[in-house]
Amino acid sequence: MAEKVQIFNNLTRSKLPFVPVIAGEVKFYSCGPTVYDFIHVGNARALIVGDLIHRIFKTLGYHVTFVRNFTDVDDKIINKAKEKNEDALAYAKRFINECNIDMNELGMLPATHTPIVSETIPEIINLIEDIIKNGFGYVVEGEVFFHVPAFRSYGKLSKKKLEQLEHGNRVEVDDKKKHPSDFVLWKPAKEGEIFWQSPWGKGRPGWHIECSAMSKKYLGETFDIHHGGVDLMFPHHENEIAQSEAGNGKTYCNYWCHHEFLNFGDTKMSKSLGNVVTIRQFTDKFGGVVLRQLLLSAHYRTVMVWSEQAIERAISDVERIHKFVIHFKIAKSKNVDSSGSDELTGKIADLVNKMKKDLSNDFNVPGAIAHYFSMIRMINRDYLDEQLDFSHKKKLTPDLIKAIEEMTLLTKNAVGMIYDNPEEVLKTVERAKKNISKQEQKLSSETIEQLIIERKEARIAKNWSRADEIRKELDASGIILKDSPDGTVTWSYK
Ligand SMILES: [Zn+2]
Known part of the structure; x- marks a missing residue:
């Protein structure tokens, strides 16, 4: 008997008991990387969280079908391959292999299926045809668009309203579109670019459609859990829902899980970390086991701050x-x-x-x-x-x-x-x-006390940005502040 599981579902923004489509089974999809280079260390969180969901369900007694894609057809890949004078698919394949090496080093279990765009073209074309047939898509000069206003429940995941999007200036303007929020399902190939034959001419798929087609191929029209970074919720996941539900006429996915960012922003990188950008650079220096441990230390729904102290703790x-x-x-x-x-x-x-x-x-x-x-x-x-x-x-x-x-x-x-x-x-x-750098400068307790007083004064003066800056400065030096309700501040080393 599989254990009962509770999941925070972003469709409802609440924690719910997990009820699978088929009892004892989990059909699970996670958006994978675009392979135009070595994978950035920021992508490691997506990979590890997907792996954890996969492992945890398996361990709790479920039969799991886990699909994670690789995007091997994309502008960045095409451009990079052109620079290197390489065939775009061969170029992507090279980096899929490198990514597999990284995932192995991170101690990840292989997914059940790892589809790539270039091998899913017939399924993508079929789904686009269904979307057009059902009245949700239209063709302009060999380009196929999804007509967002036709899909009434658009925005149900991201909680964005179409009217807000219409007036926003973030939506790109394209004369061919009937509505500014409409998005591309299929685009015509430019001269010299990789293409496939389709009912609309030579071209290639837009980005969002691949996940809808791949999940349908391996998990069916309705599946249990979809995972990805919180940055993918809009528009990518919203568009996936629209495409799949418009094309299949069925609920796409029952539970949506999003992990939070890995935050590099407010951390001063020391020399030893400053040039670590890819997973490979990290694992060469510190090992995949350390990166994995580091990522396990924060719950997937909390922002994780990348710091030298956190790496030391993981080691x-x-x-x-x-x-x-x-x-x-x-x-x-x-x-x-x-x-x-x-x-x-x-x-x-x-x-x-x-x-x-x-x-x-x-x-x-x-x-x-x-x-x-x-x-x-x-x-x-x-x-x-x-x-x-x-x-x-x-x-x-x-x-x-x-x-x-x-x-x-x-x-x-x-x-x-x-x-x-x-x-x-x-x-x-x-x-x-x-x-890992051993020359970390430990702040003296006098300096710490002095900074705490300065922070207090900044707060009294309502200079919140300075107060926050001091807190972050202390945090970067491994000092945690604790504010008591009576106004006193105590500190400790992390
Ligand atoms: Zn996706």
Whole structure:
């Protein structure tokens, strides 16, 4: 029996019990990357959150069909390939391979299907034909548009009203469009560009239509969960809904999950991080296991701030976890009382349940991980030893070993933070520690107190931007401020 799951559904902006189309099954789609270069480190969050949803459902007993696409036909790809004098599809293929290497390094499970645009053209054309047939699309000089006003419920996900869009100046003006919000389903190929034959002439698909066609091909007309970055909600996801529901005449997707940004904005990058832009550059220096741990530390619906402190914390967490795995393995062979029983077994069984509860509560991964760390703390204290000298430690018992193994397996499967080769991971940790800047300037407590007073004065003067600046400055130096209702401010190191 699969565990019951609650999901924050952006269609309703509320947390709801998850009711799949088919009991015990999850049909899940996640918008994948456009492969015009190595993947930016900012894309890692999308990849990891998709992987977590996939893993958590599997671990909780569901049969999951997970589709993540690669956009291999796109202006950026065409232009980059032209610069390099390469065939556009071959160029994209190269970066799909690189992205697969990155995903492997990040400890991701393979998706069930990873469709690409260039292999989905017949399905895309069929869907566009249905949209036109049903009265939602029109053709102007070989270009096909979706007519947004014809789709009455447009805006149901992003909560934007068509009238607002009409008057906004963000919508591009195009003489061929009947309405400024109308968007392209198929565009004619320019001279020398890659194209496919279609009922409307030689051309290629617009961006939004690929996800509608790919999800239909592998998940059916109505599926359970769609995931992507919050920046894709409008217009991309709104347009996906319009296309699919107009073409198929059925509800497109029941639950919409969006992850928040990875925020690089207000962080001063030190020299050691300043030139880290792609996932590959990060993993070369710090390892995929560290990037994964870093991304697991924030709930998917909170903005995550990219900082050196956060990376340092992830490095030490990775070290702690994998040292535990190694020490436990050794203790299991050296320090066991095979006839004993231990009251801690029940406590760990409780932690297993708490972890499942967190995982099924809108994928609360940070909460789930905290239970694993609780277990590590308890076992390290009484049973394990850095120096592998167990003489002053309690002996493990068979039922305790079983409980620890169950907890470890659950954590490994559900969040993927325990890698298979802990000794190798510790080598990565050593490399990461060398590469992270050690010359961080620690602020003295006098300086901190001085800044707190300055912030207080700025607030009294209603100079909010200065007050905020000081808070951020302290935050970047690893200092957290806590404002009490009575006006006093206390601080601590992160
Ligand atoms: Zn998409």
